[in-house]
Every structure is written in C-alpha cells, then in structure tokens.
Amino acid sequence: MTDDTAVEKKSIRADALRNEDALLEAAKEIFATSGVDAPVREIAARAGVGVGTLYRRFPKRSDLVVGVYKREVDACVKAAADFTGQYGPGDALTHWLKRYCQFIVTKKGLAAALYSGDPAFDALPAYFRANFEPTLQSLLQSAARAGEIRGDIDAFDLLRAIGNLASVGGTEGAEHTHRMLELMIDGLRFGAAKP
Amino acid sequence: MTDDTAVEKKSIRADALRNEDALLEAAKEIFATSGVDAPVREIAARAGVGVGTLYRRFPKRSDLVVGVYKREVDACVKAAADFTGQYGPGDALTHWLKRYCQFIVTKKGLAAALYSGDPAFDALPAYFRANFEPTLQSLLQSAARAGEIRGDIDAFDLLRAIGNLASVGGTEGAEHTHRMLELMIDGLRFGAAKP
DNA sequence: TGATAAACGGAACGATGTTCCATATTTGCA
DNA sequence: TGCAAATATGGAACATCGTTCCGTTTATCA
Structure with missing residues (x-):
C-alpha cells in the first residue's frame, strides 16, 4: 500500500x-x-x-485513468445528494439512475482497462462498488419507504444490470440503453406498495 | 461486406x-x-x-489476432477427434477438457481483445461457440451414453464455467485452475448412471 | 522584495506502427 | 529446360508515441 x-x-x-x-x-x-x-x-x-x-x-498512464475514473465516481455520487435535496424520493432515484447510466455510457475504455490485466486497475471495481452501492441503496430505500417503488430490489443487482444494459456501444446504442433504462424504472414503480 | x-x-x-x-x-x-x-x-x-x-x-493487427485464435480453435477442435480415436468416451472427454482449459489459459490478451471495443473482434465469440459447443456436446453425449458421466450437463454452460474458472491469471493460477477443473470432471463422473 | 525551492515546458531519445519500392523468387509458357 | 512476367520479399525510411531530462519560470515565505 x-x-x-x-x-x-x-x-x-x-x-x-x-x-x-x-x-x-x-x-x-x-x-x-x-x-x-x-x-x-x-x-x-x-x-x-x-x-x-x-x-x-x-x-504511469494508469494513474491518470484511475484518477479520472475515481473523480467521476465521486461526482456521480455527489449528484445523488443534489437530486435528493431537489426532488422527491422517486424522482431523485430516477434522475440518479439516468446520471449513473450516463456515467457508464461515456466510459469507452472502462471495460478494456478492467480486462487489460494491468494490476494497476485491480482497485477500481472495488472503488466503484464501495461508492455506488450505498448511494443507490439509500435512494432505493427512501423511494420504497415513500411507497413510490417496490422494496425488494438489491442495489448491486440493479447497478450491474444497468452496467450490462449499457455494454452495447455506439450512438444508436445510447438511445436503446435509455429506453431500456426507462423500462426498468417503470418496473420499479409497478411493484410499489402504495401506503 | x-x-x-x-x-x-x-x-x-x-x-x-x-x-x-x-x-x-x-x-x-x-x-x-x-x-x-x-x-x-x-x-x-x-x-x-x-x-x-x-x-x-x-x-491490421486484429487480422493477425483473429487468424491466430481461429487457428488455435481449429487445432483444439481437431484434438477432440484424436482423443476420441485414442481413448474411451470418458477419458476422451477428460483429455479434451484439459486441452480446452490449456487453450483458455494461454490466451493472455483474449479478454482484453474481446473487450477492446474493436469491431474486428466481434466475430470471435461466435466462432468460439460455433466450434467448441458441438465438439463438447458430442463428447458429453458419448460419455453419457457409455454411462461414464451424468447426462444433464449443457455443453455451453460447461464451456463458460471453465472459461470463468481460468480467468484468474498468473503462474500459481494455472495450478489452481487445474485443480478446479479436475474437481469439475469428478463432478461429472459422480452423477453417472451406470448401465 | 529577494532568496529559495518547487514546478514547468518542451526538446530529445528510443521504441513502435506503417509505407514503399528496388530486389529476389516463383510460376507459366514455349 | 530456359526465359519473361507476375508475384512476393525485405528492410530502409518516415510518422507517431511514450518517456526522460534539464534550463527556465514561477510561487512561496521571511
């Protein structure tokens, strides 16, 4: 270390x-x-x-890459707080999921870096999870408690699902990803237990 | 085209x-x-x-990479025929699985290439599956019919499982992979329906 | 403000990808 | 078989990129 x-x-x-x-x-x-x-x-x-x-x-180049990615993770996490202060629990969640999706989509070389075999990137996945999971978990809980979405969704599952969703690149891919994300958000809403 | x-x-x-x-x-x-x-x-x-x-x-470099990988896939598939002619169904399967594992382990840059985003590599995964799946399926069927292994294993599942198994690189990783592979082979044998 | 340490910029060097063409080799034909 | 045309070869030459190094500039602090 x-x-x-x-x-x-x-x-x-x-x-x-x-x-x-x-x-x-x-x-x-x-x-x-x-x-x-x-x-x-x-x-x-x-x-x-x-x-x-x-x-x-x-x-080393990897220092720059790691620095940039960590910085963007931090910015994305910070956006959650902004949304929470600005919208209700459900909308805050929606906005953040789109923000997270944008983070994934703009990371052209992320997968390549992660699979490059360079040990310098070993710490990145853990950093992603350590920051994104609690953030999303909190948003999910708030929205679920407000009765706006279902309450049985695991934060990490959702993060990974969106990550997989966005793995198809390209310009028209961004459109596709966006539609699929909205589908997922609707899915979250559908199972809501109105209080 | x-x-x-x-x-x-x-x-x-x-x-x-x-x-x-x-x-x-x-x-x-x-x-x-x-x-x-x-x-x-x-x-x-x-x-x-x-x-x-x-x-x-x-x-282009990708032409060489694709050429080499296709060539090695072909060689690996051909080995199946050799093993089938040389050993009984169970041993032929075992030998081939080790051969396949060796193929995976020696592919340092495979994952990196696949995730590089270069469209030149898009055809590779399909080529892998189109060649390996029928090969393994045939080996599995023969061994199952001979009562040497269980008969409810899907070829593609097994291919992917071994692929994941071997994803941990390094020299001591090869040892580990080998042990885990033998564990899997024993697992195949365990459920055999002796005729 | 001036001394000092810190930081800067970009020239220079070596390694690598890629192109190009004079030369060497193979092939088809008589 | 021998020869000419077609084909392929090798490696010099150029472009690009990563990385180092050091003379010059700039910020800091007393």
Whole structure:
C-alpha cells in the first residue's frame, strides 16, 4: 500500500494544484471521445501544460485513468445528494439512475482497462462498488419507504444490470440503453406498495 | 461486406503460403508470452520474414489476432477427434477438457481483445461457440451414453464455467485452475448412471 | 522584495506502427 | 529446360508515441 492519498503533507503550490485539476478534466474529456489510449501529448495540450508536468503528476498512464475514473465516481455520487435535496424520493432515484447510466455510457475504455490485466486497475471495481452501492441503496430505500417503488430490489443487482444494459456501444446504442433504462424504472414503480 | 474469405482465386505462391503459416505460428507463440500487444517486428523476426511481408498478409493487427485464435480453435477442435480415436468416451472427454482449459489459459490478451471495443473482434465469440459447443456436446453425449458421466450437463454452460474458472491469471493460477477443473470432471463422473 | 525551492515546458531519445519500392523468387509458357 | 512476367520479399525510411531530462519560470515565505 502506498500512502499517496489523504496525505496533505505541507503545502502544494497553487499552480500545481490547478494543473492537476486541469489534467484530470482534460483526460476525462479525451478518454470519453478517444478512449483511454489517447496520446499523452493531446491530453497535456488540452490541459494547457507540457508533457513533463503530466508525467510528474501521473507517472504511469494508469494513474491518470484511475484518477479520472475515481473523480467521476465521486461526482456521480455527489449528484445523488443534489437530486435528493431537489426532488422527491422517486424522482431523485430516477434522475440518479439516468446520471449513473450516463456515467457508464461515456466510459469507452472502462471495460478494456478492467480486462487489460494491468494490476494497476485491480482497485477500481472495488472503488466503484464501495461508492455506488450505498448511494443507490439509500435512494432505493427512501423511494420504497415513500411507497413510490417496490422494496425488494438489491442495489448491486440493479447497478450491474444497468452496467450490462449499457455494454452495447455506439450512438444508436445510447438511445436503446435509455429506453431500456426507462423500462426498468417503470418496473420499479409497478411493484410499489402504495401506503 | 468484403469478399476476402473463401475466395481461392487463382494460385498463391508457395513461399507466400509458407510465410503466412510461419507468421501465424510465430504470432501464436509471442501472443502467448507477451500478449497481443507484442511488437510487430518481433513477430516478423521470429517468423523469419520482413515486416513488409507481415503487413501484406495481415494489414491490421486484429487480422493477425483473429487468424491466430481461429487457428488455435481449429487445432483444439481437431484434438477432440484424436482423443476420441485414442481413448474411451470418458477419458476422451477428460483429455479434451484439459486441452480446452490449456487453450483458455494461454490466451493472455483474449479478454482484453474481446473487450477492446474493436469491431474486428466481434466475430470471435461466435466462432468460439460455433466450434467448441458441438465438439463438447458430442463428447458429453458419448460419455453419457457409455454411462461414464451424468447426462444433464449443457455443453455451453460447461464451456463458460471453465472459461470463468481460468480467468484468474498468473503462474500459481494455472495450478489452481487445474485443480478446479479436475474437481469439475469428478463432478461429472459422480452423477453417472451406470448401465 | 529577494532568496529559495518547487514546478514547468518542451526538446530529445528510443521504441513502435506503417509505407514503399528496388530486389529476389516463383510460376507459366514455349 | 530456359526465359519473361507476375508475384512476393525485405528492410530502409518516415510518422507517431511514450518517456526522460534539464534550463527556465514561477510561487512561496521571511
């Protein structure tokens, strides 16, 4: 185990922090359009930094990939709180499931990375589950308690089902995935026990 | 659809045929040890040809990968006939399952290729199933009719189960896979309806 | 503000994919 | 069998990419 996370040592220069953020943002956009094998130079250029800067922060490509994915997981989890404060339990759940679906769909190279055999990605699936499962579980419980959906759905099952649903790529695939997701959401509603 | 397969036009020069074979053989060995991302030059060198020759025969890397895998599937299927002629139904089945397991284990980059998103690999899973399923089904039927194993096992289920079994890589993983495979074979024997 | 450490950028290098064509080999024909 | 046309070959050459390295710039702090 390396202690590279959660150790905010002394002080990191402000520009270094800015650049790290810019790199993650640039990598996110480029990974989404060109996959995780996109040229390093392209990422550095979009972030407005030199490749040297990129390499100091992310010595291996996998560091960048892991960083981007964790960041997007966090953003997706955070969206749940936003939806919860903004909508009722049922709508919050619906909105979040669509948000989660979007997360999956835009991850071109995710499956490829996970199956690449590179041990650097071993921790990713656990991170996904550790963050998404409690989030969805909470949303499901709230909606079920409000009588808006059925109460016998396992969060992890649903996460995996949507993941499988979205495994067919392509532009028309996105349409298909969206329709199937709405079908599932209707299915959740159908079994609701109105109080 | 291109018409590049099954068109045996006029005559292909003998040296061209030899080189194609040498390339597939070299690629097979190198893919097994270094994965499907091994340098093109290395493959050409082991085959004893120049890179130009490699590229004329296999314009894209995926062509080589597909070629190698189909070739190995064919070899594995052919082994079934050999075992059937050489052993009794039960032993033939056992030998073939180990042979199939060996096929899976030595395919380092298989999963990565399949999940790469490259449409060039879309046809591979179907090819696997179309060849392996009838082969195993036949072996299972013969062994079941001879009363050596139980008769309620679906060929595709077993293929997939062994595939999943072997998904844990590594050198000690091979040992583990082998033990688990033998466990499964014993399981097949246990339910046999002795005639 | 000035000294100091930290961070930056991009040139440079090596490895790799891919193309191209002068040369070598095979094949069909007389 | 011997020769010319067709075919295939090999590897140099170019393009691209990952990675390193170091002179220069910038932020921090007293």
